[in-house]
Amino acid sequence: MIEPFDPASHPHRRFNPLTGEYVLVSPHRNNRPWQGQIEPPQQITLPHHDPKCYLCPGNERASGQNNDTYEHTMYEHTKIFPNDYASVLPPPGPAARATPHPLFVCEPVVGTCDVLIFHPRHDLTLARLSLTAITRIVDEWVGVYRRRGSQQSIKYIQIFENKGAMMGCSNPHPHGQIWALSHIPTIAATELTSLARYAANPGNHMEPSESPRGPFGRPCLLCDYIHFELGVAEDQGRIIVHNEHFVALVPWWAVWPFEILVLPYHRHIPSLAHLTHEEKLSLADVLSKVTKRYDNLFSCSFAYSMGVHQRPLPPSEEDIQNIDDEDNIAHLHFHFFPPLLRSASIRKFLVGFELMGEAQRDFTPELAAQRLRACSDVHYLDLVEGEGEDANLSD
Amino acid sequence: MIEPFDPASHPHRRFNPLTGEYVLVSPHRNNRPWQGQIEPPQQITLPHHDPKCYLCPGNERASGQNNDTYEHTMYEHTKIFPNDYASVLPPPGPAARATPHPLFVCEPVVGTCDVLIFHPRHDLTLARLSLTAITRIVDEWVGVYRRRGSQQSIKYIQIFENKGAMMGCSNPHPHGQIWALSHIPTIAATELTSLARYAANPGNHMEPSESPRGPFGRPCLLCDYIHFELGVAEDQGRIIVHNEHFVALVPWWAVWPFEILVLPYHRHIPSLAHLTHEEKLSLADVLSKVTKRYDNLFSCSFAYSMGVHQRPLPPSEEDIQNIDDEDNIAHLHFHFFPPLLRSASIRKFLVGFELMGEAQRDFTPELAAQRLRACSDVHYLDLVEGEGEDANLSD
Ligand SMILES: [Zn+2]
Ligand SMILES: [Zn+2]
Numbered sequence: 001m002i003e004p005f006d007p008a009s010h011p012h013r014r015f016n017p018l019t020g021e022y023v024l025v026s027p028h029r030n031n032r033p034w035q036g037q038i039e040p041p042q043q044i045t046l047p048h049h050d051p052k053c054y055l056c057p058g059n060e061r062a063s064g065q066n067n068d069t070y071e072h073t074m075y076e077h078t079k080i081f082p083n084d085y086a087s088v089l090p091p092p093g094p095a096a097r098a099t100p101h102p103l104f105v106c107e108p109v110v111g112t113c114d115v116l117i118f119h120p121r122h123d124l125t126l127a128r129l130s131l132t133a134i135t136r137i138v139d140e141w142v143g144v145y146r147r148r149g150s151q152q153s154i155k156y157i158q159i160f161e162n163k164g165a166m167m168g169c170s171n172p173h174p175h176g177q178i179w180a181l182s183h184i185p186t187i188a189a190t191e192l193t194s195l196a197r198y199a200a201n202p203g204n205h206m207e208p209s210e211s212p213r214g215p216f217g218r219p220c221l222l223c224d225y226i227h228f229e230l231g232v233a234e235d236q237g238r239i240i241v242h243n244e245h246f247v248a249l250v251p252w253w254a255v256w257p258f259e260i261l262v263l264p265y266h267r268h269i270p271s272l273a274h275l276t277h278e279e280k281l282s283l284a285d286v287l288s289k290v291t292k293r294y295d296n297l298f299s300c301s302f303a304y305s306m307g308v309h310q311r312p313l314p315p316s317e318e319d320i321q322n323i324d325d326e327d328n329i330a331h332l333h334f335h336f337f338p339p340l341l342r343s344a345s346i347r348k349f350l351v352g353f354e355l356m357g358e359a360q361r362d363f364t365p366e367l368a369a370q371r372l373r374a375c376s377d378v379h380y381l382d383l384v385e386g387e388g389e390d391a392n393l394s395d
Numbered sequence: 396m397i398e399p400f401d402p403a404s405h406p407h408r409r410f411n412p413l414t415g416e417y418v419l420v421s422p423h424r425n426n427r428p429w430q431g432q433i434e435p436p437q438q439i440t441l442p443h444h445d446p447k448c449y450l451c452p453g454n455e456r457a458s459g460q461n462n463d464t465y466e467h468t469m470y471e472h473t474k475i476f477p478n479d480y481a482s483v484l485p486p487p488g489p490a491a492r493a494t495p496h497p498l499f500v501c502e503p504v505v506g507t508c509d510v511l512i513f514h515p516r517h518d519l520t521l522a523r524l525s526l527t528a529i530t531r532i533v534d535e536w537v538g539v540y541r542r543r544g545s546q547q548s549i550k551y552i553q554i555f556e557n558k559g560a561m562m563g564c565s566n567p568h569p570h571g572q573i574w575a576l577s578h579i580p581t582i583a584a585t586e587l588t589s590l591a592r593y594a595a596n597p598g599n600h601m602e603p604s605e606s607p608r609g610p611f612g613r614p615c616l617l618c619d620y621i622h623f624e625l626g627v628a629e630d631q632g633r634i635i636v637h638n639e640h641f642v643a644l645v646p647w648w649a650v651w652p653f654e655i656l657v658l659p660y661h662r663h664i665p666s667l668a669h670l671t672h673e674e675k676l677s678l679a680d681v682l683s684k685v686t687k688r689y690d691n692l693f694s695c696s697f698a699y700s701m702g703v704h705q706r707p708l709p710p711s712e713e714d715i716q717n718i719d720d721e722d723n724i725a726h727l728h729f730h731f732f733p734p735l736l737r738s739a740s741i742r743k744f745l746v747g748f749e750l751m752g753e754a755q756r757d758f759t760p761e762l763a764a765q766r767l768r769a770c771s772d773v774h775y776l777d778l779v780e781g782e783g784e785d786a787n788l789s790d
Contacts, residue, residue: 005489005503015500021581026482087421094400103620105410108400158752168744185752186416225498307751337750349563355732356702357553357580
């Protein structure tokens with residue numbers, strides 16, 4: 001007799017409807033019950049201000065200039081990275097030339113690369129900032145999305161954060177990047193195509209659904225997806241936390257061991273610029289909870305790459321109420337891709353079969369969600385340092 | 396006046412016609428002339444036989460069994476990895492179940508994961524094996540491709556090698572893997588789709604071309620591509636080495652700093668099983684030259700993931716002469732994806748923008764090809780150890 005299929009124990013592949021790619025899941029390789037981490041918490045204490053950090057307030061730069069003595073966030077063009085150049089250069093770019101052969105496609109690119117310093121304190125990451133401080137970062141993102149998105153030749157704004165030496169980020173001072181580009185990058189473009197295809201093909205989804213709708217009353221892949229996830233019993237499901245407007249979950253198709261998708265579920269929201277003040281507070285809250293749980297998982301400053309996918313460019317102020325616009329097919333979401341696997345030092349390698357065939361993971365997204373649900377919302381360093389001190393005082 | 400576009404110095408993106416993805420190239424970030432490496436060569440000497448290695452001949456395994464005292468290659472099911480499990484399990488698999496929602500696609504997978512030990516010597520990699528020894532490995536690949544490819548439920552054979560701790564491979568004993576799967580993995584499937592689309596759309600390519608043709612006399616993307624590359628002046632081009640039947644080059648669309656594509660150029664060859672004896676010798680020769688140049692680049696044992704893309708399953712012995720078969724749309728090729736960037740210790744990280752947007756590189760594929768062309772075909776360890784000793788004696 002053939003055993004009935006069980007995704008918790010049988011090898012299988014799951015389809016990612018955003019990218020059109022599969023992930024091979026091998027749960028039988030990692031079916032041990034989770035025993036928790038027994039490593040001692042990392043007590044690496046960074047100074048509040050590091051005189052050698054080129055992102056700390058007031059410090060002298062390689063150029064001889066001094067940083068502003070900023071009190072909250074600070075936003076700048078990437079020239080602030082010494083000895084570094086932006087990956088793209090501002091317009092006007094050179095004229096395109098004809099390709100010598102159709103297999104040698106080559107497009108000139110223009111744009112800008114900016115840095116947003118999250119906070120003057122050298123030692124505080126998103127996981128240890130107050131809600132007020134995170135909300136300020138969200139506001140800054142909206143601002144730069146609007147400013148850069150209204151510049152000539154720009155077609156996409158990519159906001160992201162690289163955190164941790166494991167992700168190639170050598171400076172622990174909390175900061176993220178914003179690249180404005182003359183093209184829509186491959187992954188964002190693929191996702192937008194998938195969202196448009198889903199909206200256009202009623203056969204792809206289940207009717208009737210009570211989930212919110214996208215532009216022209218058409219179904220939204222992510223609204224439908226999260227609506228279904230919210231209906232799954234918690235102990236079977238993939239949701240880690242949700243608050244009034246946002247959900248964080250390990251998606252069904254997660255590639256990275258503790259990959260997280262953060263998205264609004266109450267209504268279809270195309271971009272950061274569409275958020276109400278309440279929704280921004282809700283977003284700050286969910287980002288705080290996600291990053292705290294990450295740090296608590298292995299009692300370390302958890303490395304990740306985080307990025308925002310949304311409407312390629314912001315709508316004009318007048319158009320913000322008009323949901324019926326093709327560009328509003330986008331559904332705002334944040335991806336967190338962390339490399340850590342079983343402890344603060346064991347990382348997942350994307351190699352071999354994954355580079356030649358397809359992504360592969362051992363333990364299931366359901367198990368990852370269960371482990372992250374079990375983590376506290378209080379940061380381990382704030383517990384250890386004594387109940388009196390709360391980093392959240394650092395607005 | 397607008398400057399004319401120059402891919403050697405202006406930011407641009409290049410299209411990969413195999414995957415349909417772009418890579419963002421930022422040559423202005425890395426336009427310094429190549430100064431060569433002045434690091435001393437790594438003289439880490441491994442023993443010819445390591446009593447603790449579970450791949451060395453005659454050694455005892457965790458299971459209590461002993462390895463054969465094999466003299467050349469050794470082929471086995473992955474059970475030889477202690478405490479490890481294959482990523483997929485042999486058929487029969489469990490019965491598929493209905494998906495609860497179209498966004499939750501889940502397919503059971505069956506298959507096998509095998510290991511091929513390249514040589515009894517613990518310390519010799521492809522870069523230091525004789526042509527006879529490498530040809531034996533090619534013959535073994537043909538054998539396992541035929542054997543596993545004729546098994547029930549199997550739809551694709553993925554041959555690959557992970558080399559180096561940087562690629563998550565902890566045992567230096569030379570070995571590769573062969574996964575037989577009940578599905579065509581995402582990347583191989585995408586490439587096959589691209590090859591089929593190219594063959595079907597005469598508008599995509601340039602006529603007339605003298606390059607070899609695929610099945611039904613239709614154009615082949617890779618035959619046309621390599622034909623064009625062979626016509627580019629060497630100092631402008633991307634070719635590293637070529638011999639009678641094979642070429643190794645840094646492809647136009649390379650993502651990894653020193654990525655290499657190896658493929659036959661004289662005729663359209665769908666798979667390893669289609670190779671004549673002469674072509675196998677030619678393949679062994681080019682693999683030897685590529686891996687030697689890799690080691691010589693930074694005077695170290697160069698880490699990489701290597702994989703074979705070819706016809707999903709081998710043709711029957713009778714069908715081998717019949718090129719007019721849809722499956723022969725595949726064009727045999729090897730990908731080498733190495734993580735090293737500027738020295739034996741500086742690696743490229745695929746993070747941030749690359750995970751959220753698209754792949755990005757600084758120095759151009761042309762510059763990488765130039766550097767690899769400048770490397771010697773004689774392995775640095777064989778030079779250093781004295782002219783009398785040649786690892787190639789170890790057949
Ligand atoms: Zn996305
Ligand atoms: Zn390929």
